[in-house]
Amino acid sequence: MNLIPEQYDKYIRFFKFMAKYWNSDVFAMPDEDAVISDEEKSIEEYEDSPEELVEDLKAMGPTYVKLGQLLSTRPDLLPPHFMKALATLQDDVDEVEYGVVEEIFKEEIGLRISKAFASFDEKPIASASIGQVHKAVMHSGKVVAVKIQRPNIRKRFIEDLDTLMHLSQKAETYSETARDYAVHSVIEELRYVLLKELDYSLEAQNLSILKENLKEFKYLFIPAPISDYCSSRVLTMEFVQGNKITQVSPLKRIEMDLDPLVDDLVKGYLKQIIVDGFAHADPHPGNVYLTPENKVALMDLGMVAKFSNKMQENILKLMIALSNYDSQRVNEVLLSISEYDENKVDESLFRKSIERKIQESENQKAKDLKTGRILIEINQLAAKQGIHIPVELNILGKILLNMDQIVAFLSPEYDMHNTVKNYVQELMQQRMHDDLKPGNMMELFLEMKELTENLPFRVNKFTENLAENKIKIEVDAIDEQRFTDAFQKVANRITAGLIVAALIIGAAMLVRVPSSWNIGGYPAFAFILFVIAALIGFYLVYQILFKDDFRKNK
Template identity: 70%
Template structure:
C-alpha cells in the first residue's frame, strides 16, 4: 500500500503524536527498568502527564483509544501510573441520531425496531466510539439492552489499522527500539483484537459460553444473548439493573454480606482461567455490576482470553506458588514457560528478585495487597533480566489487577491468598477429572490398540536380532569423535610411558657393561638412552601440566 493523498491526514496526525511523545519518559520506559518509588514520582512531574496522554489519544480517534486500552494490558511497556490511566480510558462521544440507529437495525436484522420491541428508548444508556446501548422491551415482556454499532466505524478502524500496520513496519526498519519491543507485532495484535471486537456475533457467542461455564456460581450473573436479534453490528442481551461495582454505597448496602460474593467472584475467575481456559479479559469496574438482586454481573464480553492446556497448568502452578509465597516455585514456573538466552540471563539474580517481590507481599490484606500488581512487577522484573514471558501472563496480571480493585472496595480485610490456596486443591482435582473425558479415553484406547497390534512383531524382531548377534544400540549421549580422540591420546601416553620405562631399564643394564667410550664416566650408549628417556618424560609432564589444563 502506498502513501496516497487521502492518507496524508492520518500520517500527519500520527507523526505529530509520535514527535510529542517519542523522546519523553513515556516511551523511554520500555528498557525493562523497574521504577523505584522515587522514579515513579519523578515521572509524575514530567510535562506529559498520563491524563494528557489519554486526552491526546481521544483526539486521535477511536482506533487510538482502543490502542491505549490495549496498552493498559502491557505492563512491560509502560510505567504503572500511565498504565492505570490508560486502563480507565473511555471515549466520550456524541450519540448517533435515532433515525440512523433505526436504519442500522433494519439493515442488520431485517425488521423495523417497532416490530421487534414494544418499547425502545431513543436516548442511549451509553455511547462509545464503536457503538451505543439502548434499553428496550421485547414483545415477551423481557427488558433487554441493545448495542448498535456506529455506521462507518468498521471502515474507519480498518483504514486506521492499515495505516498503523504500514507505519510500524517502516519504523522497525530504522528504529532499534521499535524492533526490540516488536512495535509491529503490538499493532498486529491490536488489529486482531479490534477486528474481533467489531463483530458483535462473536460477543454474543462469548456471552453464551461464559454463561454456560459459570452456571454453577449462583451469586454471579452473565446476561444471556438473544441470537435471533443479533448480528455483526447489533447485539441484544438481557438488561442488567444495578450499579457499577465500585459505586456500591456501604450505608445503602450495610446489611449485605459481601464476602461470599467476593469469594465466589475470585473462584469463578480462577475456574475461567485454570479449568475452562476461557476468561473475561476486561473485568474493569465499568464492566462488573452489582445487581439489585444482590449478584455480581459480568458485562461486555467483547474481549476474552483463551488459554491452552499447557498455559492453564502453568498458571495453576504459578497461582499456588504466589499463594504460598514460594518465590523459588514462582521463578521456576516462569522460567519453564518463557524464552531466554541461558548465556546472557543471570538466573540467580532473577530468582533473588522474584523472591524479594513475593516476600514483600506476605500477610497483606485486600486493602493493601495487589496480586495483579505483583504479577505485573514480576513481568517487569523478567523484562529487565531478558526473560520473555508469554503475553498471556500480562493479560492475567491485568485481570487480577482489576480483581484487586473490586475486592478492596467490597471487602478490605479479605484474604485473597488464602482463598487461592484453599481453592487450588479443588481446581487440581477438577483438571485431572476433566482430562479423563471420553475423547481422551478413546484416544488412549486407540494408542493402546496400536501398541498391542505392533508389540508381538517388535518383540519377535528384537529376540531374532539378539539371537543372531545383530542387535545394535545407538547412544547419542556423548560426542563420539571427541571421545575417540581423548581415548587415543590416553593410549598414546601410556605407550610413551612404557617406552620411557624401557629406555631407563635398558640404560641401567648397559651401565654395568664396560665400554671404551664414556660420558661423565658412564658408557656412552647408556648415557644417550637416559637423556632420551628424560626428554620424553619432560615432554609428557609439560603436556599434562600446561596443555591439558587449558583445554
C-alpha cells in the same frame, strides 16, 4: 502499501504524536522504582503526564483510543503511572442520530424498530467509539439493551490499522528499540482484538458461552443475548439493572455480608481461566455491576481471552507456587514458558529478583496481599531483563489486579489470597480426578497398546543398528567414563530384558509339557522359570525407579 494523498493526514498525525512522546517516560522501560510504587512520584516529575497522553490519544481517533486501552493491559511495555491512566481511557464521541440507528437496525435485522419492540428509547444510555446502547422493551415485557454499531466505523478502523501495521513493520526494520518492544506484534494483536470486537455476533456468542460456564455460581449474572435480534452490527441482550460495583453505597456495604458475592466473583474468574480457558478479558469496575437482586453482573464481552490446555496447566502450577510462596517453583514455571536468549539474559539475576519479590509478599498481611499486582511486577521484572513472558500472564495479572480493586472496595478485610489458594487446590484435585475418568484412561491404554506393539520392532531395529555400528551420538562434551558406564548399563538392561522374554516364552512352552513334578498345578520347571523372570523384572524396575533417580539427584 503506497502513501496515497488521502492517507497523508494519518501519517502526519502519527509522526507528530511519536515525535512528542518518543523521548518521554512513555517509552521508558519500567524499572524497579516504577515497579515498586505508582504513587510515590508526583505528576510533576514526569515530562509528559499520563493525562496528557490520554487526551492526545482521544484526539487521534477511536483506533488510538483502543490502542491505549490495549496497552493498559501490557505492563511489560509501559510504566505503571501511564497504565493506570490508560485503563480509564474512554473517548468523547457524539451520539448517532436516531434516524441512522433505525436504518442500521432495519438493514441488519430486517424489521423496523417499532415492529421489533413495544418501546425503544431514542436517547442512548451509553455511547462509545464503536457503538451506542439504547434501552428497549420487547412485546413480551422483557427489558433489553440494544447496542448499535456506528456507521462506517469498520472502514475507519481498518484504514487506521493498515496505517499502523505498515509503520510498525517499517519501524522494526530500522529501529532496534521497536524490535525490542515487538511493536509490530502489538499492532497485530490490536488488529486481531479490534476486528473481533467489531463483530457483535461474536459478542453474543461469548455471552452465551460465559453464561453456561458460570451457571454454578448463584451470585454471578451474565445477560443472555436475544439471538433473533443480533447480527454483526446489532446486539440485543437482557438489560442489567443496578449500579457499577464501585458505586455501592457505604451503608449497603455495612449492612450486607458481601463475602459470598466476592467468593463467587473470584472463583468464577479462576474457573474461567484455569478450567474453561475462556475468560472475560476486561473486568474493570465499569464492566461489573451489582444488581437489585444482589448479584454481580459481568458485561461487555467484546474482549475475551482464550487459554490453551497447556497454558491452563502452567497457570495452575504458577498459582499453586505463588500461594505457597515457592519462589523456586515460580521461577521454573516462568522460565519454562517464556522466550529469551540464554546468551543475553542473566538467568541467576532474574531468579534472585523473583525470589525477593516472593519473600516480600510472604511478609505482607493477607488482606494487603495483591496477587494481581505481584504478577504485574513479575512481568515488569521479566521485561526489564529481556525475558518475554506469554501475553496470557499479562492478561491474568490484569484480571487479578481488577479483582483486587473490586474486592478491596466491597470487603476490605476479605482474604483473597486464602480464597485463591484453596480454590486453586480444589481445581487441581478436580483436574486429577478428571484425568482418571474412563475416557482419559482409555486414551492412556491405547497409547500403552501402541507402545507395546511397536516396542519389539524398535528394540530389534536398535540392536540391528548397534550391531552394524550405525548408532551415532552427538554431544557437546563427554565424560568418557560416565558415558561408557551408561552405555554398558543400557546394554545390560537390554540383555536382561531379552533374558526375561526368553524365560517367559520358554516357561509358556513348558507349561504344555506333562510333568510328574508340579507346583500349584503347573509343571515345576516352568513355574521356576516364571519366578526367575519375575524376580529379574522386579529388580530392573527397582533399579530404574529408585537407584537411577538417587544417582541423578546425587
